[in-house]
Amino acid sequence: MAMHPLASLQPDDIVLDDLPDDVVASMQVRDRWMAALPYAEGGLEFMFADLQAWTPGQRLRVAFLGGTTDLHRDVEQATRSIVEACNIELDFGLSDGQYRTWSPNDTEHAAEIRVSFDQAGYFSLVGTDSTNANIGNPVAAVGGLAGQRSLNLGGFHVARPQTWAGTVRHEFLHALGFHHEHQNMRGPCESSFRWDDDAGYQPTKDNRGTYIEDDAARRPGIYTYLAGYPNLWPKSKIDFNLRGSKDSSGFLAGPFDRASVMLYRFPPLFYHVHPSPCAPAGDGQELSDGDRRGLALLYPRQAAEVGSAAARRENLLKALEPERGLESTAGRSPLAQSAVARLRDSLKLLGA
Numbered sequence: 473m474a475m476h477p478l479a480s481l482q483p484d485d486i487v488l489d490d491l492p493d494d495v496v497a498s499m500q501v502r503d504r505w506m507a508a509l510p511y512a513e514g515g516l517e518f519m520f521a522d523l524q525a526w527t528p529g530q531r532l533r534v535a536f537l538g539g540t541t542d543l544h545r546d547v548e549q550a551t552r553s554i555v556e557a558c559n560i561e562l563d564f565g566l567s568d569g570q571y572r573t574w575s576p577n578d579t580e581h582a583a584e585i586r587v588s589f590d591q592a593g594y595f596s597l598v599g600t601d602s603t604n605a606n607i608g609n610p611v612a613a614v615g616g617l618a619g620q621r622s623l624n625l626g627g628f629h630v631a632r633p634q635t636w637a638g639t640v641r642h643e644f645l646h647a648l649g650f651h652h653e654h655q656n657m658r659g660p661c662e663s664s665f666r667w668d669d670d671a672g673y674q675p676t677k678d679n680r681g682t683y684i685e686d687d688a689a690r691r692p693g694i695y696t697y698l699a700g701y702p703n704l705w706p707k708s709k710i711d712f713n714l715r716g717s718k719d720s721s722g723f724l725a726g727p728f729d730r731a732s733v734m735l736y737r738f739p740p741l742f743y744h745v746h747p748s749p750c751a752p753a754g755d756g757q758e759l760s761d762g763d764r765r766g767l768a769l770l771y772p773r774q775a776a777e778v779g780s781a782a783a784r785r786e787n788l789l790k791a792l793e794p795e796r797g798l799e800s801t802a803g804r805s806p807l808a809q810s811a812v813a814r815l816r817d818s819l820k821l822l823g824a
């Protein structure tokens with residue numbers, strides 16, 4: 473029997489979110505498409521909110537693949553502070569003591585957020601990617617189709633880390649459209665990270681394959697460390713996941729928030745100085761004030777703010793619909809079609 477890839481994980485190992493490569497590739501295609509759209513109202517940050525976020529007031533169904541009712545209940549309870557902070561309902565389909573489930577054989581979405589425990593690591597698709605057929609390979613385990621996982625809490629059905637509740641909140645914030653705080657372009661992390669090995673470092677691994685200090689106490693840098701167990705990442709993946717997000721995947725970035733559940737606690741070797749301005753201020757378990765502000769900004773309750781979200785979506789729709797203006801082939805691509813469908817659904821929900 474094959475060993476679970478994280479079988480020899482220890483409590484202080486850092487496992488970074490790890491979306492499958494085919495999913496990341498399809499997200500990058502979509503980001504490039506989005507960045508080239510002739511739409512400037514409010515800039516890319518708002519375009520992200522209009523295309524990638526759900527609709528204020530929306531009810532999002534959640535369903536589980538595997539796991540016990542106790543585990544489902546714990547996941548549901550960990551997400552309550554999220555729905556309290558914004559205008560989104562998470563509907564776990566509790567009925568007769570059972571939570572909603574989904575199956576890889578589904579042909580219609582049982583839920584917008586399809587939770588699994590059977591893949592390695594923790595990850596979630598971002599916002600409406602969870603139901604976007606263009607995201608992920610149609611025959612793979614993870615993607616936007618009805619029979620594909622959108623949020624994974626790897627191994628939670630066997631054993632949970634001490635920090636499981638913070639992990640649940642972190643992944644559900646991804647599912648609501650949040651990105652990592654260390655990639656906040658207004659934050660200090662990229663320049664605070666120790667990318668390279670100490671001069672003269674001799675690559676040295678422990679018996680699990682993790683890169684460690686060499687005999688002269690020289691340390692591996694981030695690139696080398698993440699190339700080893702348990703992450704095993706190539707450089708391109710490290711750059712995509714750790715460097716600041718400068719342009720294309722624009723998101724509503726508030727000021728850098730050291731208390732956010734979206735900020736990782738990296739191992740000491742990740743930082744140039746200690747304490748690092750990029751290191752978390754909190755324990756990463758509870759939502760920070762900044763997380764709550766971000767949620768309220770993306771999913772407002774006030775009628776005026778909901779109204780301006782509707783007006784922006786209406787304008788974006790005009791720019792995307794070929795029959796209503798845009799004379800480009802982009803208007804007929806599968807990406808454009810799914811964006812138009814999502815904007816129409818969103819406007820319907822907003823009553824606009």
Ligand SMILES: [Zn+2]
Nearest residue numbers: 489642646652
């Ligand atoms: Zn994450």
